[in-house]
Amino acid sequence: MIATELRARDYAIGQPIAAVEHGLVRAHALASLGGLVVAAIFGLLVAVKFSLPEFLGQHDALSWGRLRMNHTQGVFFGFLGNAALAFAYYASPRLLGLPVSSRRLGWFLFFLWNFGIVLPGWSLVSAGILQPLEWAEFPPVVDAAVILAVACGAVQFLWPTFHLRVDRLYISSWYLVGGFTFTALAYPMGNVAPLYYPGSQGAAFSGLWIHDAVGLYASPMALAAIYYIIPAVTRRPIFSHFLSLLGFWLLFFVYPLNGMHHYLLTPLPMDAQLGAIVASAYMGVNVVLVVTNLLLSVRGGTQMVAKDISLRFIVTSVILYLLAGVQGALMALLPLNRLTHFSDWVVGHSHLALLGFAGFAALGAISHVWQHTPGVRYSRRAMAWAYWLALFGLLFMVVDLTAVGLIQAHLWNLDVPWMTSVAESRPYWALRAASGAMLVAAFVCFGCGLLTGSEYRQRVMDSHSLDLEADLVVPVERPASPDFRHPAHGALVAVALSCFVAGVVFFVFSIVVLGILPSRHVAAEIRDTTPAAWRPRTAAEERGREVYARQGCAYCHTQQVRAVAADVRRFGPATENWETREDAPHMWGTRRIGPDLAREGGRRPDDWQRVHLYNPRWVEPGSVMPGYPWLFNGGPDQPTAEATDLVAYLQWLGRPRQERDLDAAEVTRAGGARHKRLMGGTAMEEIASTTDGTVPGLDLSMVEGDLQAGAGLFGQRCSGCHGMAGRGDGKAASSLMPHPADLSAARFSSRRLADVLWNGVPGTAMPRFRDIPLRDLRAIASHVATLRPAPAAISEKREPARDEDEYGSAEGAVVFRVRCAVCHGAEGRGDGPAAARLRRPPADFSQKQPGSERVRAVLLHGVPGTAMTPMQQNLSERDREALVLFVRSLFEDGPRGKHVP
Amino acid sequence: MMTTLITILTFILVAIIALWAVWPRLRDLIEQPKYDVLKQIREYEDEPGETKPPPP
Numbered sequence: 001m002i003a004t005e006l007r008a009r010d011y012a013i014g015q016p017i018a019a020v021e022h023g024l025v026r027a028h029a030l031a032s033l034g035g036l037v038v039a040a041i042f043g044l045l046v047a048v049k050f051s052l053p054e055f056l057g058q059h060d061a062l063s064w065g066r067l068r069m070n071h072t073q074g075v076f077f078g079f080l081g082n083a084a085l086a087f088a089y090y091a092s093p094r095l096l097g098l099p100v101s102s103r104r105l106g107w108f109l110f111f112l113w114n115f116g117i118v119l120p121g122w123s124l125v126s127a128g129i130l131q132p133l134e135w136a137e138f139p140p141v142v143d144a145a146v147i148l149a150v151a152c153g154a155v156q157f158l159w160p161t162f163h164l165r166v167d168r169l170y171i172s173s174w175y176l177v178g179g180f181t182f183t184a185l186a187y188p189m190g191n192v193a194p195l196y197y198p199g200s201q202g203a204a205f206s207g208l209w210i211h212d213a214v215g216l217y218a219s220p221m222a223l224a225a226i227y228y229i230i231p232a233v234t235r236r237p238i239f240s241h242f243l244s245l246l247g248f249w250l251l252f253f254v255y256p257l258n259g260m261h262h263y264l265l266t267p268l269p270m271d272a273q274l275g276a277i278v279a280s281a282y283m284g285v286n287v288v289l290v291v292t293n294l295l296l297s298v299r300g301g302t303q304m305v306a307k308d309i310s311l312r313f314i315v316t317s318v319i320l321y322l323l324a325g326v327q328g329a330l331m332a333l334l335p336l337n338r339l340t341h342f343s344d345w346v347v348g349h350s351h352l353a354l355l356g357f358a359g360f361a362a363l364g365a366i367s368h369v370w371q372h373t374p375g376v377r378y379s380r381r382a383m384a385w386a387y388w389l390a391l392f393g394l395l396f397m398v399v400d401l402t403a404v405g406l407i408q409a410h411l412w413n414l415d416v417p418w419m420t421s422v423a424e425s426r427p428y429w430a431l432r433a434a435s436g437a438m439l440v441a442a443f444v445c446f447g448c449g450l451l452t453g454s455e456y457r458q459r460v461m462d463s464h465s466l467d468l469e470a471d472l473v474v475p476v477e478r479p480a481s482p483d484f485r486h487p488a489h490g491a492l493v494a495v496a497l498s499c500f501v502a503g504v505v506f507f508v509f510s511i512v513v514l515g516i517l518p519s520r521h522v523a524a525e526i527r528d529t530t531p532a533a534w535r536p537r538t539a540a541e542e543r544g545r546e547v548y549a550r551q552g553c554a555y556c557h558t559q560q561v562r563a564v565a566a567d568v569r570r571f572g573p574a575t576e577n578w579e580t581r582e583d584a585p586h587m588w589g590t591r592r593i594g595p596d597l598a599r600e601g602g603r604r605p606d607d608w609q610r611v612h613l614y615n616p617r618w619v620e621p622g623s624v625m626p627g628y629p630w631l632f633n634g635g636p637d638q639p640t641a642e643a644t645d646l647v648a649y650l651q652w653l654g655r656p657r658q659e660r661d662l663d664a665a666e667v668t669r670a671g672g673a674r675h676k677r678l679m680g681g682t683a684m685e686e687i688a689s690t691t692d693g694t695v696p697g698l699d700l701s702m703v704e705g706d707l708q709a710g711a712g713l714f715g716q717r718c719s720g721c722h723g724m725a726g727r728g729d730g731k732a733a734s735s736l737m738p739h740p741a742d743l744s745a746a747r748f749s750s751r752r753l754a755d756v757l758w759n760g761v762p763g764t765a766m767p768r769f770r771d772i773p774l775r776d777l778r779a780i781a782s783h784v785a786t787l788r789p790a791p792a793a794i795s796e797k798r799e800p801a802r803d804e805d806e807y808g809s810a811e812g813a814v815v816f817r818v819r820c821a822v823c824h825g826a827e828g829r830g831d832g833p834a835a836a837r838l839r840r841p842p843a844d845f846s847q848k849q850p851g852s853e854r855v856r857a858v859l860l861h862g863v864p865g866t867a868m869t870p871m872q873q874n875l876s877e878r879d880r881e882a883l884v885l886f887v888r889s890l891f892e893d894g895p896r897g898k899h900v901p
Numbered sequence: 902m903m904t905t906l907i908t909i910l911t912f913i914l915v916a917i918i919a920l921w922a923v924w925p926r927l928r929d930l931i932e933q934p935k936y937d938v939l940k941q942i943r944e945y946e947d948e949p950g951e952t953k954p955p956p957p
Contacts, residue, residue, distance in 0.1 A: 257907070
């Protein structure tokens with residue numbers, strides 16, 4: 001039918017106009033608005049949780065990770081997808097002079113998109129049924145619906161297009177054709193390949209998709225609307241159709257090659273990374289070209305931009321496209337990428353691109369479409385309010401995120417504690433939430449603009465723009481009588497068709513060059529470099545990995561140490577490909593709110609991890625990480641199987657690398673075994689990054705101000721476990737085994753304090769604090785030294801007389817030699833014959849002087865979680881009292897061993 | 902590989918621009934759709950048949 005109609009005319013000029021499916025336009029526009037508001041609320045909740053981490057934190061459906069996934073997928077499908085379809089139903093008949101293929105198919109597509117993709121996708125993600133892939137979180141069952149929907153869209157909109165001569169296609173039609181075609185190609189690649197290709201191989205495909213999602217789906221739909229609305233409102237042709245076509249083909253040829261710039265300085269092949277950098281620069285040039293053409297198309301139309309709300313959205317979108325495009329190209333350059341990658345700068349950039357460019361274009365399209373749809377009310381005033389709120393909200397957010405991104409990058413390079421960057425970011429995150437609230441208000445206002453008001457669709461000639469018509473309407477001067485026999489026509493058709501075929505081939509080629517070839521290269525490298533002792537993850541570790549993925553941990557914690565000095569200094573040696581050989585899908589991540597976890601295994605004991613998962617602020621008071629209480633049965637010492645598995649996975653992270661490097665270190669370096677014992681699973685990292693176990697000397701003679709600073713630092717870093725008074729009764733204490741030390745029950749030498757702060761206590765939750773400046777370590781140590789009251793103030797029970805003291809000490813030495821020396825050593829230095837086999841080293845009494853009550857308590861009850869057993873049955877009270885005196889006499893406060901200033 | 906690819910792309914781009922620059926008739930044909938579509942858009946937007954008052 002359509003074909004017959006088309007044969008009667010080469011193109012549609014002068015023919016009766018084709019029907020527009022206004023019902024579908026309205027339905028998709030309203031669905032788009034709903035998707036936008038809901039997705040924006042998800043985003044606002046995500047932003048609020050940075051300031052209030054426990055807000056709505058009792059259920060996993062509302063956890064930070066799930067909300068973040070639903071935010072991005074909601075924007076992608078709910079908002080932009082519906083907006084693109086609304087625009088396509090409105091514009092396609094106008095562009096082609098032909099109706100869409102089928103109204104029935106249209107309604108099927110509407111219900112499929114919204115009730116087969118958007119709503120089920122959100123529900124399944126909330127329930128934890130998802131893919132842990134950035135911008136591809138909806139699970140495979142929804143992916144199938146997406147592919148079906150894109151196929152339906154292609155039939156609906158591309159079928160009429162194929163009936164028109166390609167040389168007659170306007171640029172908006174080209175973008176619609178390109179958008180549907182390349183989305184159909186890119187979506188399966190981005191959603192399926194990373195599920196099966198592990199680690200760095202999968203990351204290569206993910207990088208392709210992350211960029212294709214913007215470049216081949218959002219950008220074409222936005223540009224189709226922009227190229228339509230500018231001439232529709234200004235009522236004159238665009239500046240250059242040639243430049244438009246050039247921009248179109250450059251977009252589809254170059255954009256797929258950008259993908260790997262998300263994973264620069266990783267172990268992926270450097271050739272591919274450098275190619276992505278060049279392609280990104282190319283893309284920046286293309287954006288400048290496209291924007292120049294578009295801005296020239298609205299030249300002289302300033303009044304119209306001010307009066308027509310849809311054109312205002314569109315022109316703003318074009319300007320923001322320029323900013324985002326140039327910024328994106330610059331971010332791919334290594335010096336800037338090295339600095340800003342993983343920081344909030346990138347989040348600002350993605351908001352600039354997705355909301356600023358694509359979002360504003362979509363809002364402009366909906367606004368225009370709605371005002372030209374018969375039988376609907378609208379309010380231009382409400383839409384104008386929405387525009388200003390959205391513009392200021394967005395700019396506020398982007399400036400804020402860019403600024404905090406630079407601060408984070410600076411602090412990460414200074415090697416200050418990670419928590420410093422978190423603390424410095426918090427005010428900016430609060431501002432970001434405020435800007436998010438402005439955006440939600442803008443979108444609600446926009447909804448009011450669509451659903452309320454007294455205006456309705458009128459003929460353009462009668463509308464508000466009538467007074468501008470005389471100035472702006474340019475008569476169509478070109479004769480619409482093309483000579484199809486002219487050879488230029490044939491050349492144009494040939495070029496257009498060649499470009500289309502070449503574009504598809506080029507897309508496939510980009511997958512080969514940036515996905516398949518790097519993947520093969522990486523696979524060969526993995527075969528050659530995997531250590532012989534490699535062991536696969538256990539079933540528990542594998543299940544833990546699934547929990548990690550489901551909770552969205554990868555959105556805040558990367559698992560890739562890049563070949564960047566700041567990364568290596570902070571996290572250890574750069575990631576190698578073989579380390580990721582079983583990570584399908586990969587968990588590399590693209591953002592660091594928390595530190596990288598590629599080397600997390602063995603850093604801290606299981607009980608610390610459990611407490612941290614239950615409530616991170618119990619052990620890291622300044623943390624913004626959400627708690628995961630639903631993984632526990634009421635407390636951190638009652639983990640569910642999922643929590644146990646997750647901790648097992650966390651302890652696995654980096655272990656193969658540590659084991660391989662330890663093997664190498666033992667061959668090449670004497671003393672490696674000692675380090676292994678001292679440092680637990682992190683021995684290699686210590687060998688690589690520190691001077692062989694040397695601890696800094698800490699001068700405890702601090703002035704008052706430093707002591708105050710020490711108290712503050714102790715409150716921030718130590719009180720979660722040790723309690724504010726240092727009695728070992730912090731919030732996390734009851735869940736840690738062995739329990740945190742009661743710092744008020746013993747005196748410590750400065751050397752002991754330095755050693756514990758610098759090296760941690762192996763086998764306990766006490767971490768090393770090497771990320772804290774020495775000045776602060778001294779302040780903390782000085783504060784700890786004040787926690788033990790002065791001897792005169794201690795009411796010691798049964799303090800012996802001097803004679804008894806000397807006698808007891810001598811008798812205690814005998815008892816100590818018999819009962820204690822095997823672990824603690826003959827001189828109580830914690831170096832007895834059995835010490836090397838104990839997970840937690842025995843106490844060194846030359847550096848730690850426990851109070852008498854503490855010694856008595858330990859002798860009676862032992863130290864839970866250590867090899868120190870109760871000795872009530874083995875020792876008489878007299879022997880125990882003698883031991884109390886002897887143990888306390890061993891203390892020698894002073895330098896012994898290697899100190900550094 | 903990527904460098905070769907981008908070099909080829911650049912050559913194609915230069916060839917297309919050269920073709921456009923030296924062939925005036927081709928330029929006219931390439932620009933034609935922007936006039937055609939404007940006529941078409943005007944036909945739709947000025948079409949009185951689509952205008953009706955809002956429901957009460």
